[in-house]
Amino acid sequence: MGSVYRLTLRQLSGRWRLGIMAVLATLPVIITLVTLASDEAPSIWDFDTGILGTMLAGSILPLVVLAIGGAAFGNEVEDRTLANLTLAPIARWRIALPKLLAVITVAAPFIAVSAMLTAHVAFLGDTRATLAVTMSALAGVAMYASVFVFLGLVSSHAVGVGLLYIVIWEGFFAGFVSGVRLLSIRYYAIAIMHALDPRRFALADDTLPAVAAVVAMVLVTGGFLVLATRRLRRMDVP
Amino acid sequence: MSAVPDTMTAAAPPAARATRTGAAAPVISVAGVSRWFGSVVAVSDVSFDIAPGITGLLGPNGAGKTTLLRMITGLAETSTGSVAVFGEPVRDNPPLYRRMGVMSEHETVYGFMKGRDFVRTMGRLRGVPDLERAVDRAVALVDLEEAQHRSMETYSRGMRQRMRLAATLVHDPEVLILDEPLNGADPRQRVHFKQLLMKLKAEGRTIVISSHILEEVEQLADNVLLIVNGKLAASGGFRAIRAALNQRPYHVRVVCDAPRELASAVVTLPSVDAVHVDPDGAVVILSRNVLDLQVELPRLAQRAGVSLRRVEPLDDSLESVFGYLVEG
Numbered sequence: 001m002g003s004v005y006r007l008t009l010r011q012l013s014g015r016w017r018l019g020i021m022a023v024l025a026t027l028p029v030i031i032t033l034v035t036l037a038s039d040e041a042p043s044i045w046d047f048d049t050g051i052l053g054t055m056l057a058g059s060i061l062p063l064v065v066l067a068i069g070g071a072a073f074g075n076e077v078e079d080r081t082l083a084n085l086t087l088a089p090i091a092r093w094r095i096a097l098p099k100l101l102a103v104i105t106v107a108a109p110f111i112a113v114s115a116m117l118t119a120h121v122a123f124l125g126d127t128r129a130t131l132a133v134t135m136s137a138l139a140g141v142a143m144y145a146s147v148f149v150f151l152g153l154v155s156s157h158a159v160g161v162g163l164l165y166i167v168i169w170e171g172f173f174a175g176f177v178s179g180v181r182l183l184s185i186r187y188y189a190i191a192i193m194h195a196l197d198p199r200r201f202a203l204a205d206d207t208l209p210a211v212a213a214v215v216a217m218v219l220v221t222g223g224f225l226v227l228a229t230r231r232l233r234r235m236d237v238p
Numbered sequence: 239m240s241a242v243p244d245t246m247t248a249a250a251p252p253a254a255r256a257t258r259t260g261a262a263a264p265v266i267s268v269a270g271v272s273r274w275f276g277s278v279v280a281v282s283d284v285s286f287d288i289a290p291g292i293t294g295l296l297g298p299n300g301a302g303k304t305t306l307l308r309m310i311t312g313l314a315e316t317s318t319g320s321v322a323v324f325g326e327p328v329r330d331n332p333p334l335y336r337r338m339g340v341m342s343e344h345e346t347v348y349g350f351m352k353g354r355d356f357v358r359t360m361g362r363l364r365g366v367p368d369l370e371r372a373v374d375r376a377v378a379l380v381d382l383e384e385a386q387h388r389s390m391e392t393y394s395r396g397m398r399q400r401m402r403l404a405a406t407l408v409h410d411p412e413v414l415i416l417d418e419p420l421n422g423a424d425p426r427q428r429v430h431f432k433q434l435l436m437k438l439k440a441e442g443r444t445i446v447i448s449s450h451i452l453e454e455v456e457q458l459a460d461n462v463l464l465i466v467n468g469k470l471a472a473s474g475g476f477r478a479i480r481a482a483l484n485q486r487p488y489h490v491r492v493v494c495d496a497p498r499e500l501a502s503a504v505v506t507l508p509s510v511d512a513v514h515v516d517p518d519g520a521v522v523i524l525s526r527n528v529l530d531l532q533v534e535l536p537r538l539a540q541r542a543g544v545s546l547r548r549v550e551p552l553d554d555s556l557e558s559v560f561g562y563l564v565e566g
Binding site: 003004007010011079080081083084085086087088089090091092233234236237 | 308311313314315330332333334335336338340342344346347348350359360362363364365405
């Protein structure tokens with residue numbers, strides 16, 4: 001399993017990819033600084049829904065994870081090196097799991113640092129709020145990573161399909177149709193953030209209960225990992 | 239290029255392999271296998287058994303060889319039929335890959351890796367004990383010791399193929415499946431590769447090698463499977479296949495100064511089955527004995543006072559040769 005993990009880390013650590021991730025990850029911090037420096041500083045509610053909910057959890061986080069997660073299998077299917085792994089005498093979950101862990105390993109630092117700095121600046125060093133934002137962002141990384149790793153196995157246009165999912169489902173429907181939030185990774189992450197620091201983030205009516213969000217996180221991450229394993233067992237490997 | 243070194247000895251010796259696999263039992267069994275993609279039939283109801291030794295899978299480009307090999311290796315699902323290796327279904331059976339080495343036709347290497355790192359990674363994935371020694375042996379087998387610490391991006395195509403072969407051999411597999419392995423190899427590398435395969439065969443391994451070039455397979459294979467249009471056109475020893483190929487009817491086009499006179503004279507030859515004059519004035523002869531025709535035609539033309547300007551085979555392409563066997 002370590003071999004697949006190390007191999008995937010090397011595959012995903014191209015300079016261009018990491019450079020773009022770094023630029024994306026700094027955006028929430030820069031926008032927070034600009035917002036706070038303006039004459040009309042935002043309320044906690046505005047900051048929660050605007051920068052944390054929409055920008056970080058709804059855009060930057062999934063985009064960063066898509067760029068990395070979609071390539072984990074997608075690039076190997078495209079350049080036909082996936083056969084090097086599937087022709088090895090190892091169970092298919094021992095290919096899918098290290099791939100997922102490698103994606104989380106590469107994506108998590110960018111998102112964690114971005115979330116931490118954004119919250120630290122916005123909440124003036126409040127440790128609990130900073131931890132809540134960071135931990136929920138990391139939960140989002142795990143969920144999105146599992147979805148996009150699977151997507152890379154089932155579609156040769158993983159990035160395009162992933163972008164449509166982020167914009168249409170997580171951005172539009174989940175943002176405007178409250179019932180869809182029950183099936184939205186973005187809102188699972190936000191619910192975890194609210195649960196970790198309820199004094200800072202006043203619970204909104206449409207926020208999922210913390211237990212439900214954690215269960216959903218486990219189901220999404222584990223479920224798509226199972227689907228990726230199943231796909232590896234049944235697919236025609238190019 | 240140095241001589242082929244001794245091959246792997248870390249795993250079971252050849253005698254043990256023969257016992258383990260059973261002398262008479264087929265190592266690979268393909269039973270009624272078909273595969274289609276939508277309305278396109280790539281492989282149609284193919285059945286055969288493969289025993290230890292070298293088996294050549296021969297056929298023109300697009301015949302279905304690669305699809306068939308992908309099903310034999312478990313990379314692709316069969317639409318109907320079954321494939322077994324050592325009596326076990328090959329599909330969704332990863333432990334079987336401990337005993338199989340597969341080299342696909344595509345250059346499946348990681349450009350960012352050095353050659354040795356690639357072989358080591360493949361060995362680690364296959365759970366090879368005493369990995370560094372196994373890598374040393376595999377790299378020596380393909381004679382790439384000097385280049386092993388270079389990035390594979392700097393390799394020629396032939397070198398990449400050889401390093402891929404080292405990665406295929408690193409876990410000392412009993413079954414080797416090689417899809418067009420001589421692609422990109424220069425003549426010297428081909429000689430070395432053939433020596434290596436003969437050595438591996440002598441150790442009792444089962445080797446399947448695909449090619450669209452008759453001569454490549456002729457020099458190596460004990461047994462030939464001829465695939466044309468997704469069907470098994472012929473199988474057996476190479477001499478039998480070659481004899482069948484030589485007996486096929488040839489169309490020969492003859493350009494001369496008196497086509498009608500030549501046509502009426504040539505039809506009397508025993509080597510000629512049919513003859514006609516085509517609209518542009520050339521004589522087209524159908525012969526089942528083209529060797530005799532080569533001797534008889536110039537003599538006949540001389541006797542008839544006909545001047546031959548050009549004699550050319552119309553259907554000497556590999557596809558037409560294979561096509562004859564299917565239709566026959």
